């Protein structure tokens with residue numbers, strides 16, 4: 438196995454030097470606490486790095502990433518992050534960010550994969566089934582996949598609203614929900630949905 442990971446540690450040391458050069462107190466400040474205004478829920482895909490595509494730095498965004506950017510009701514990990522972000526950090530915006538070219542969505546559309554991943558993607562397959570008529574009318578599989586990426590984002594916004602902690606924050610006007618899609622082909626984020634509108 439190549440020792441490619443060593444590059445990461447070297448990169449880290451250089452990154453620290455660069456950060457300190459422009460902002461000597463950055464780590465002292467960050468070590469005292471965080472007050473991010475955003476919760477970002479995105480896909481694990483290595484091409485969709487949350488901070489990088491939004492040009493944000495440490496302390497600016499609380500981030501949850503999982504395969505196909507899902508908010509599954511039984512996923513205690515995501516629900517805990519959402520709860521902490523709203524209750525303790527008091528984030529003002531929750532962004533669900535899907536991306537075109539999502540392997541998880543492709544697999545769900547193709548009918549499934551194997552084992553535990555298949556179980557996880559079953560939730561996306563269900564969204565495809567629920568929107569079967571619309572997807573069937575589309576001309577080809579690539580177009581269907583792009584549409585399912587968008588439908589998945591919308592469904593995850595609905596799942597968010599099913600969490601009582603989100604419902605309460607929405608009702609109190611303390612949070613906005615955003616559905617975005619990232620396009621690998623041009624690097625741009627496209628807003629799909631917003632609540633309250």
Ligand code: CO
Pocket residue numbers: 480481482504505506536538539540541542
């Ligand atoms: Co993906």
